Amino acid sequence: EVQLVESGGGVVQTGGSLRLSCAASGDTVRPYCMAWFRRAPGKEREGVGIIGGSGGTAYADSAKGRFTISRDNAENTLYLQMNSLSPADTAMYYCAAGRMTACYSASWRQGLSFGYWGQGTQVTVSS
Numbered sequence: 001e002v003q004l005v006e007s008g009g010g011v012v013q014t015g016g017s018l019r020l021s022c023a024a025s026g027d028t029v030r031p032y033c034m035a036w037f038r039r040a041p042g043k044e045r046e047g048v049g050i051i052g053g054s055g056g057t058a059y060a061d062s063a064k065g066r067f068t069i070s071r072d073n074a075e076n077t078l079y080l081q082m083n084s085l086s087p088a089d090t091a092m093y094y095c096a097a098g099r100m101t102a103c104y105s106a107s108w109r110q111g112l113s114f115g116y117w118g119q120g121t122q123v124t125v126s127s
Contacts, residue, residue: 002027002097002116009093009121016085016125022078022095022118030073033103036080037111038091038123047109048080048093053100060109062088085125092120 008020020036035050049059049069057069068081078095095118102113
């Protein structure tokens with residue numbers, strides 16, 4: 001079983017950057033599809049990006065060109081580099097792990113294929 005702990009959230013001004021980390025323990029993340037999700041106040045959870053074992057990635061339209069997801073299997077850590085942040089990016093950000101098949105699901109953004117979740121880290125972008 002995988003335990004996930006996010007860090008790196010905080011308050012940043014519009015146009016700023018943040019790098020989120022997700023440290024895994026209990027098992028190696030190598031065989032898992034890893035992902036970042038977020039939930040903004042009053043909104044449903046949405047997928048931000050996923051990364052497979054070989055490093056292949058996919059992103060939500062809102063993240064393309066601004067966010068980069070990466071993983072370090074040796075360090076058992078997932079990252080999310082976020083640039084050009086706007087108030088619309090204000091949310092609780094969660095990392096998740098699931099079977100590798102989750103990375104090939106057209107509905108990955110719903111999050112139903114991910115069985116392991118962290119507690120989240122808050123990102124607030126001020127205008």
